[in-house]
Amino acid sequence: MRLHQRNPDLSAYLAADEVIDHSHPVVRELATKLASRASDAYTYAELAYEHVRDTVAHSEDAGDERVTWRASDVLEQRTGICYAKSHAYAALLRAEGIPAALCYQRLADDDGTNSVIHGLVALKLPGESAWARQDVRGNKPGVDARFSLGPERLAWTVRQEFSEMDYPVLYDVPHPAVLATLRAAPDRSHLWRTLPTEL
Template structure:
């Protein structure tokens, strides 16, 4: 699949905003701590991915009712669904000047009916974008950091109406952010996840 940059200017994939708040002290502190053990940008990206994937539980897997959406809040509260975890990883990577995009898949909803949008990231290395999924592993899900072929949590089943969205966004998609901000708790959010990206 060919990935399409929303913005041709790579610096846009380093920007901070209210969600990807990589100038926040907690984001900077976490990035600096991870960077101490990294010999280069690739090693740092791998460490940051593993950190978000493994130390911040996916709130639906853990049963945590809290809804987080701002990167610093995800790190502070230690919880989030796929979108929130993608926001946290994006902030940590951009904090170390690694161009990072937000991207999405359309998958069957875990609730059993319809579809929902799933969030992940893409990192820029060696002149190309590489998608990564920090969602968190569980039985049947084994996502890994890789620049040599994708190792994502989910592979869309086209016969089920699932698909990969090719656009690489500089900021969270408005439908995703609206759902996160409107949700009083994770149970409500689970029922109101966007099914499509307009």
């Protein structure tokens, strides 16, 4: 799949903002801790990936009603849906100078109905010419996502016969529809009913 940077300036994918708040002490402390165990950028990116995938619960899987969207809150409260977990992973990457983008898939039920937007992260490691998409959603029976710079190991591969698709755009900030939905949700049950269905 060919990915397209929304912003041609790579520094945009290193920036901090209200959502990807990698200058926040919670993010900085965790980034420093993970970096102390890493020998290079690749190892750090994989450690950060596994931390978010495995220690931040997907709130739908866990039945957690809290809604998080700011990276520091996701890491502190250890809960969030795919978008929120992607914000946290992007913040950890950017905290250590690794360009990170947000990207999305449209997925559906097995009969092609009930489409929903799923959030991913793409990173660009030193010496790599291409961006590599990663899925920190969290594994469960039937889902086995893994960190990979080679063949993608995402939670789901899109099925064109069900009108699923990979959106090729690499966003430096969350898509407005995604962020608006997260901010408007009083709880996860409401959020689940109002997730965006297309971008």
